[in-house]
Amino acid sequence: MSGSSPLKVAVVWRGDAQARAEARPESSRFAAVFSALDRHGLAGEPAVWVDGEADVLRAQLMAMDAVLVWVNPVAEDTGDARGTLDAVLREVAAAGILVSGHPDVIDRMGTKEVLVRTRDMGWVTDTHLYASHAAFAAEFPGRVAEGPRVLKRSRGNGGIGVWKVERAAGPDVLVQEARDRILHTVSLDAFLAERALDFAVGGTLVDQPFQARHLEGMIRCYVSGTRVAGFGTQHVTALASPEHGRAPPRLYFGPEDERFQRLRGLMEADWIPRMVGLLSLEPDDLPVIWDADFLLGSRDAVSEDTYVLCEINASSVYPIPDEAHDTLAATTLRRLAEGRDRCAERRV
CATH class of the missing domain: 3.30.470 (D-amino Acid Aminotransferase; Chain A, domain 1)
Known part of the structure; x- marks a missing residue:
């Protein structure tokens, strides 16, 4: 922990090399976060995560007292989702630096x-997990026969990997993906077969009843x-x-x-x-x-x-209500203070 100087808090988001070089608290998307940290006596510092520059970010974060992360864990158009970044964050947390949210917490x-x-x-409500395609193919037909269901991949955002499914005439189901909202009529067997890809890399599907x-x-x-x-x-x-x-x-x-x-x-x-x-x-x-x-x-x-x-x-929860900026800064300060007190107790 820092001594009499302000505790340093890195705010991490994804960008390219130019964004990292030009990042300033007052002009960033998180300007209100930096202002709240400042009001609580914390020194906020931009820390832009650039794919392929793990060593640069690691060196910066190791000089911090806390690290607040706003990077989406779902794969984006370029680079890996958060795998390399998460490895850095685990190293930083293991060094005794506060990391929020910690990758292991996000996973849970x-x-x-x-x-x-x-x-x-x-x-x-009545919610089920399908850990394999075989379990999905065996159990889902009976549940959708009782009423419309919503299927969700274990990870996703923006409506990607979310479907409403309900029985239509005969062997068919009516399917609507949240991303494009287009209604499709397909056979239930065809829909079940399509979902095999969702399990191909260790994924799962969660099933809930559609809320009227x-x-x-x-x-x-x-x-x-x-x-x-x-x-x-x-x-x-x-x-x-x-x-x-x-x-x-x-x-x-x-x-x-x-x-x-x-x-x-x-x-x-x-x-x-x-x-x-x-x-x-x-x-x-x-x-x-x-x-x-x-x-x-x-x-x-x-x-x-x-x-x-x-x-x-x-993770990556932003924008937020105006009042939440000061609350998150206060939570960060409290955790840092409590961590400092625990360190002092161990030295006694």
């Missing part, structure tokens, strides 16, 4: 498999560590009929917004503590900013809304 909470591991908590209230919107709950930091709402049309048009931009709200206090209470008092235990994590393992996306489920016996978790985003 940031894939669709978390929907299955936490399905008994009350925030997930999806057009009422999605609630994104932003969390810093274990505390809710704000909310976002957005109409969801990715799996709706094409005539519904594209969804408007997400709207952002602070953590005190009265419309979301029931969900906030469920998250902070029940769901987050239970999730931490089920995933074999510690509370301070959770990223300094992450989010959980909910659709509205059926109303309960007293006409209260229920919430159905669709996914958890544990």
Whole structure:
């Protein structure tokens, strides 16, 4: 840890060599993050990850007190997704530097498999994991016969690898991929065969029932560590009929917004503590900013809304509500201070 000088916090995002050379806190996409770090007495420093320059980034991060990462783990158009970067981040964390989110934490909470591991908590409905194509081909036909289902690859974003599937006439199913929203009628056997590619490199598929209230919107709950930091709402049309048009931009709200206090209470008092235990994590393992996306489920016996978790985003969560910037900076500062105190105790 640093002494009397400000604690140094690297903010990591992906770019090219020019972006790295020209990166400045005040002109970056994360200008509000840098401002919040500064308000909390932390010295933020841009650290642009350039494919093929692991040594450069490693040297920079090893001089930091904390590293906050905003790099999508899903493969992009060029370079590897995060494999090389994750190796660097593991080295940095092993050296005693705070890394958020740590690659191992993202692997536990940031894939669709978390929907299955936490399905008994009350925030997930009838959800199943297919670990092999044989299991998928054997089990999925019976489930889709009971009603529309949504299939999701273990990793994905932007609607890639998400399908709504429902029975049509005879042996056919009606399929809609969230990415392009085009409806296709294909035989169930053909659809099952197509999905073999999703398992070819060790992938899995997660299966949930389609939520009839999806057009009422999605609630994104932003969390810093274990505390809710704000909310976002957005109409969801990715799996709706094409005539519904594209969804408007997400709207952002602070953590005190009265419309979301029931969900906030469920998250902070029940769901987050239970999730931490089920995933074999510690509370301070959770990223300094992450989010959980909910659709509205059926109303309960007293006409209260229920919430159905669709996914958890544990990396590259941005933009965020205005209030969340100071919250993530405060969480970072607290963890650094607690780590410094533990180091001092060990020296005594």
